[in-house]
Amino acid sequence: MSALCAIALFVLASFSSCSSPVKPENFETTVWKVIHAFQDRDTATLNGLISEKIKLAVLYRIGVFDEYVLIDSIDFEQPMPDYLGYPDIVAVPDSVHYTELPVYDCGELVWDKTGLFADTTRSDDKLAQTALNLVKYRGDSIPEAELARFRNLAQQSRRIVLAGHEDEELIFNLTLIADKWYLTLIDRVTTDCSA
Numbered sequence: 001m002s003a004l005c006a007i008a009l010f011v012l013a014s015f016s017s018c019s020s021p022v023k024p025e026n027f028e029t030t031v032w033k034v035i036h037a038f039q040d041r042d043t044a045t046l047n048g049l050i051s052e053k054i055k056l057a058v059l060y061r062i063g064v065f066d067e068y069v070l071i072d073s074i075d076f077e078q079p080m081p082d083y084l085g086y087p088d089i090v091a092v093p094d095s096v097h098y099t100e101l102p103v104y105d106c107g108e109l110v111w112d113k114t115g116l117f118a119d120t121t122r123s124d125d126k127l128a129q130t131a132l133n134l135v136k137y138r139g140d141s142i143p144e145a146e147l148a149r150f151r152n153l154a155q156q157s158r159r160i161v162l163a164g165h166e167d168e169e170l171i172f173n174l175t176l177i178a179d180k181w182y183l184t185l186i187d188r189v190t191t192d193c194s195a
Helices: 003-018 027-040 043-048 126-138 144-156
Strands: 056-062 065-071 096-098 115-118 157-163 169-177 180-187
Touching: 027 043, 027 115, 027 157, 027 169, 027 180, 056 126, 065 126, 126 144, 126 180, 144 157, 144 169, 157 180
Parallel strands: 056 180, 096 115
Antiparallel strands: 056 065, 115 157, 157 169, 169 180
């Protein structure tokens, strides 16, 4: 190696060691992006938060079993599932409450508390559990690689609940992937009391 190349490598290494490490995009900023994008019906923002590789899982219920589908994008004109439109969000809370998530009461059809909640201390494995239940109880054939991917996602996923009044609710997961929070799941089953 020539002396000039060695000097160039030394200079590049010096600059790269002085730079600060990449920090994850702020969790709360992403929560607000999702909430406001749903409120504004802003598909460009929402779809920009979906990882091309991971996709977006939508949990829904038909009959007894919770099901899931992986989609590339959100389209408000063609919701998933097609019989259940995406929520209309009118009132947006002022802040995110970092505490235990609210519980939906299927008897009364109400949340035990309202507002915007996130539990960043616990991961969310609802997608992995749904897939495992489909294999175990219905006999679905889901590849082990997909089940493992869902279990790995669960470790980095956090559940966010916007619990409002009169069907104004949104339940979703954000997942930290390569220092960025992505929208990876929309839960349409927690408030579905049909089964």
